[in-house]
């Protein structure tokens with residue numbers, strides 16, 4: 298009683314095709330019919346068929362798929378099924394059934410049509426029921442686990458092999474990821490061999506391992522790392538732009554000895570002028586340092602005071618390496634006027650502390666682990682036809698696998714942190730715990746975070762500028778989509794799946810983060826938009842801003858030493874021997890360079906922000922919103938490129954074409 302054209306689209310990456318047979322059914326409101334097609338599921342191909350169906354199916358609701366095999370199971374990646382219904386008046390009506398999943402095993406997969414969510418209360422509750430069944434299954438596939446107490450929950454998986462195929466790396470990504478690591482290990486072997494024959498006594502000796510692939514900015518770091526303005530610059534626009542604050546008073550931990558009265562006066566003057574800034578690493582105070590191959594490493598918890606010059610340069614004025622401690626003499630203040638090696642070592646200590654807070658707090662916790670909570674909650678709470686699922690899923694690609702790998706190779710017992718980082722051996726977990734305990738909702742939202750840190754309206758604060766622009770662009774995109782589906786606040790309030798998702802993130806995934814400003818429900822469209830903007834910003838722009846700099850700023854090891862092998866200086870007598878005995882040894886330095894390159898380099902299969910190919914939504918409204926998003930991103934791209942042309946040091950981590958659509962590395 299009807300004629301249909303059916304298109305079956307197979308994914309285009311390796312192994313997407315399949316030799317197995319797939320059976321297809323069209324499911325309408327009144328009846329369903331098997332199509333009896335013989336599909337050739339070739340990678341990257343679309344196959345079209347015309348079929349006649351004798352029953353009256355009524356309006357089409359679902360397509361059902363079932364893969365069967367004789368001997369060999371061969372998973373198939375289905376992009377989507379599209380059906381055109383021939384109407385009486387030859388006009389065709391197109392109906393989309395997005396899939397973008399692996400079809401494995403011989404279970405039935407049921408794809409609701411793309412606009413199902415709008416009709417969930419109609420068609421006899423069939424969509425509703427489908428959504429409930431889907432969630433029931435997903436809740437068994439994606440379970441929460443406590444990897445370590447005091448950290449956000451993670452996905453239950455002992456290794457990446459335990460993860461569902463749909464969230465695993467595709468073959469190309471896996472080969473690239475594992476291949477570059479292997480190549481990096483070869484590099485290390487060669488460098489160690491080479492340095493065996495040479496001495497390791499002066500800072501220039503680090504040149505012996507400073508070869509292989511490195512960026513132009515890394516070479517500039519090599520050249521300029523000792524300069525004070527270069528040191529200051531990194532707090533604004535380096536690998537970790539998240540710590541600096543404008544001072545509102547002199548920090549209480551800053552004890553200025555009477556002989557430095559002049560410094561006190563200067564600090565107070567800068568404070569009054571609004572040009573005084575601070576970077577406080579107190580979170581590291583008292584953290585146990587690692588023991589690497591029997592040698593105790595050391596940690597500091599510095600405070601750096603900086604002033605901003607009229608030309609926008611940020612210059613360090615004083616460094617206190619440890620907080621004062623009752624019963625001990627006051628910690629010394631290191632100054633730019635100190636002997637040059639003394640000052641250099643004090644700055645190196647700050648850079649080492651920044652490495653810890655950057656990697657553990659800004660990078661791992663505030664992008665990777667938080668994004669994982671969004672990912673698991675999304676899989677558990679939002680059915681595939683839910684608009685927020687469709688909006689977020691492209692921004693969650695590969696995150697569960699990269700994080701699972703981090704838990705088994707990077708921050709695990711015996712992992713990279715234990716091997717070469719001074720917080721390793723458990724201290725790193727304490728830092729993560731402390732950072733989790735003070736993680737606020739505001740700190741994940743640049744308009745608030747930058748205001749709280751007093752960093753608005755500073756022309757030389759390029760991260761801040763670009764982050765705000767991106768926040769606005771993402772926010773407009775989110776609002777565009779949300780307003781298509783939520784006509785008023787009441788629709789938000791009465792969406793039980795959405796409310797459960799919010800609650801699951803805050804109360805379960807983030808372990809009771811409502812105390813730190815995270816919402817447990819959404820009362821309005823605006824609250825929903827703000828939260829979803831935060832999710833997308835975190836998974837895209839923020840991660841790119843924090844991740845890419847590893848390549849540039851961590852390749853020249855003295856600029857950001859992964860460990861310190863001697864205690865922080867307590868006097869100003871510093872020799873070159875002390876500096877070299879403190880900085881990482883050859884092996885530690887080599888491993889840092891390799892991992893920084895591995896994690897910071899451009900990802901070959903990267904999808905730029907807003908340019909995913911999957912089409913989960915149907916209809917012109919959504920297309921227009923997405924086009925607008927892409928145009929806004931292009932405009933920002935041009936602005937940043939033009940700005941950077943005039944800069945001595947370009948800032949490109951938040952250039953839209955370099956921002957990945959999700960956390961994949």
Ligand SMILES: CC/C=C\C/C=C\C/C=C\C/C=C\C/C=C\C/C=C\CCC(=O)O
Nearest residue numbers: 656660661699702703706707889892893962
């Ligand atoms: C110099 C960089 C040193 C440490 C990097 C620290 C934190 C990075 C934070 C998040 C990165 C997330 C995931 C990366 C996961 C695994 C790759 C790392 C090492 C793999 C080593 C291996 O597989 O043998």
Ligand SMILES: [Fe+2]
Nearest residue numbers: 660665844962
């Ligand atoms: Fe990362």
